[in-house]
Amino acid sequence: MQAWQVHENGEPGEVMRLADVARPAPGDGQVLLKVRGASVNFPDALMCRGHYQVRPPLPFTPGVEICGETEDGRRVLGTPVLPHGGFAEYAVADAAGLRPAPEALDDAEAAALHIGYQTGWFALHRRARIAPGETLLVHAAAGGVGSAAVQLGKAAGATVIGVAGGAEKAAVARRLGCDVVIDRHTEDVIAAVKEATGGRGADVVYDPVGGDAYTQSTKVVAFEGRIVVIGFASGTIPSPGLNHALVKNYSILGLHWGLYNTKNPKLVEECHEQLTELAARGAVKPLVSERVPLAGAADAVQRVADGVTTGRIAVLPGVAA
The missing domain is CATH 3.40.50.720 (NAD(P)-binding Rossmann-like Domain)
Incomplete structure (x- = not known):
């Protein structure tokens, strides 16, 4: 599969490299997800720079927020387990942390709902x-x-x-x-x-x-x-x-x-239910300013790092460059 990898810390546009790598193997309590959409977040840029509170081992694939598809066809939201992040064709996530993707949102919008709106x-x-x-x-x-x-x-x-x-x-x-x-x-x-x-x-x-x-x-x-x-x-x-x-x-x-994911995960679940209801009645709808193919991920992360974007950029691995 194709995945972006960071082998050294620095500016995203300089240190992110697209490579052919093996699909990640899920560990205990984890699931393999086909990435349908990945939202670009500022922490992705900070991790590339080595400035985030979480420092995954090198090399790692950025992408902390995705809409993915399970092997049995369920469309879900999740935060990938690093170093196997979401700017790839496949990622892994903890099964307990997965949430159903709201039907009212497409893959790009759903990918942008989890972290920012929570x-x-x-x-x-x-x-x-x-x-x-x-x-x-x-x-x-x-x-x-x-x-x-x-x-x-x-x-x-x-x-x-x-x-x-x-x-x-x-x-x-x-x-x-x-x-x-x-x-x-x-x-x-x-x-x-x-x-x-x-x-x-x-x-x-x-x-x-x-x-x-x-x-x-x-x-x-x-x-x-x-x-x-x-x-x-x-x-x-x-x-x-x-x-x-x-x-x-x-x-x-x-x-x-x-912290709520470990200290009080029940609240995270309740919040997702409320966000899903708000999305269903149109009260919230993530602002997706751009939808780019997987090949455009490094440039997208760099522009978020530079503060020149609005809303969210969605990386869609299934879209041709």
Whole structure:
């Protein structure tokens, strides 16, 4: 079979190489999956660089999120067991972690539902306890995890303010349903959020960016607001001023979705059921900006690493180059 492999750490476009390799052999409790679609995630780029908290042994195949097909024909969602990731014709995954692919979504959309939308659901509902009528501020609103948070926020009855970088991404954020869109390239984010909220600020802030975005969040979070830290796409990990959190009376919440798979997998299953229901009634629909053949995976991962994409890119091994 064909699979992309990383033999040394570096930029994805330089270190990912397409090769003919043997199909992976499932271990105990694992299943072999034919990859129908693989979603490109920022952690794929971080793993190529050797900067992610999980460091698979070299060589490894990136691709942490797939829609696959079991040997008995079931269409499922899963997170492949590294080093046999999803940018390949076949991958392996833990049988216990597989979830039925929603019928309302095609392979590319389904491949983008699992990690981003689970992350958004747990961040908004489990960690921040968002309530109808509250204001949600989403940084990188046109990106993969940001676009999921926008849709989930609207489904929860929140007023959603989306921050995006540039006119094209701002337009995407509007199409996603943001009530207010702020272009951080041309607008003062802090002033714009205060104006949109009558000076009150945002009840919940969804931050997958870190760096300057986090600093802005602390200046616009409302009384008893909650900042949910998702990741650090900016490359800068903030050092929060806890005295500031004390004086302004807000909470800083961390969200590592992967922990729920080991600490409370029942919640992951319940979340998937809710996401499937939301997809069935059209309340959520992953934004797939591009669908590329397997041969285009390295370029896709590099562009996600460079921050020039919107939504998700789906790699479809069954599509001819």
